[in-house]
Amino acid sequence: MKSIAKFVLIIALTSSTAGATARSTMPAPQDSQSTNEFKAANLDMMKNMNVPYTGNPDVDFRTHMIPHHQGAIAMAKIVLKYAKDEETKKLAQKIIEAQEKEVADMQGWLEKNGH
Secondary structure, eight states, X not given: OHHHHHHHHHHHHHHHHHHHHHHHTSOOTTOOXXXXXXXXXXXXXXXXXXXXXXXXXXXXXXXXXXXXXXXXXXXXXXXXHHOOOHHHHHHHHHHXXXXXXXXXXXXXXXXXXXX
16 A cells, blocks of 8 residues: 555656646746747757657667757757857857767767667
């Protein structure tokens, strides 16, 4: 019986956390344009990370990291569009450059290895 209670508690906590996360990523009237764009980029990244696992850690790592990196690139581009601080902009540009290369490397590996 304790196992069932733990299971129900885990489901309840997971469901409430997922619901709160979903609500916090939805556009709201008080959100700034940059916040709306960050939320859209985050939602897109989370949707694109929903890739089936293959059981091959080399493939699974890349197929899940590619959309993660693409999300970081999208967010960094939003920073370049809206940020005022030069250090923030420089960091965003470094992220774009590094992660675009990493995405290309991971995609190349997947192609080379028949995925």
